[in-house]
Amino acid sequence: MFNRYSLTLFAALALVLGACASATEPKPTSVPTAAPAAPSAPAAPTAAPKPAAISFSKDVLPILQSRCVQCHGGARTSAGIDLRTYASLQAAQVVTPGKASASKLVEVVVNGLMPKQGPKLTPAEIKTISDWVDAGAPDN
Ligand code: HEC
Known part of the structure; x- marks a missing residue:
């Protein structure tokens, strides 16, 4: 050595x-x-290389649509939370722009509470959502 x-x-x-x-x-x-x-x-x-900007419509929304909206949007809006669009997500008040650690949306996927059924989100999916919130949760 x-x-x-x-x-x-x-x-x-x-x-x-x-x-x-x-x-x-x-x-x-x-x-x-x-x-x-x-x-x-x-x-x-x-x-450190700048992470590529995360897009709500291209990166975040597809995760919500495939894993969350069956219970949070349309016929069912569990806990009064509709995750179908940027506007409805804002209305649900589960995001603190710029602060993933204070955002319910991030908390529930990190601690595994949500999705309520099926496998947890992957670490990459959680990171996408968390990084988007930390970037200010833009409507992009
Ligand atoms: C199978 C149905 C189902 C799915 C899928 C689901 N949820 Fe939920 N969600 C619920 C129900 C029911 C509640 C009400 C609280 C409870 O029963 O745990 C809830 C509550 C919540 C809450 C509020 C928690 C609180 O403590 O106030 C958030 C935020 C949330 N869900 C986000 C999500 C996200 C993000 C996804 C997708 C990654 C998701 N949910 C997928 C059924 C679901």
Whole structure:
């Protein structure tokens, strides 16, 4: 495993590699592929890539339509909650725009209370809904 010498060498290498990368490689796409001794070097701190904007109509609504509206819309509106449209979702007051942690809509799918029947939403589906709320719950 690492002894003190190799750790120091490793740190120095990382520094040198980092310096080179920022000085001579402005484009992240042109990182040299054949850098020796680099595979375990920590990645240079870069800004986290912006998540693609989540669309209510393309991403969130299809989840609600396939898993929720049989009980929350149309003939049945359990708990008075209609999840068929953006407007009806707003009217249900289960979303606090920008704050998924304070939103009932997110809470019930995270804790597995909803959907009341059938399998829980997948982690990806939950993340889609949660990220959309955190992004301000836009009507997009
Ligand atoms: C099989 C019917 C059914 C399905 C499917 C269903 N619900 Fe519900 N939902 C209910 C009922 C009934 C209630 C009333 C509370 C209870 O009985 O647990 C409720 C209550 C709720 C509440 C209010 C909870 C509270 O504590 O105030 C929310 C929010 C909700 N559902 C969201 C959803 C979402 C989001 C989905 C889809 C992912 C969904 N539900 C799917 C039947 C359903």
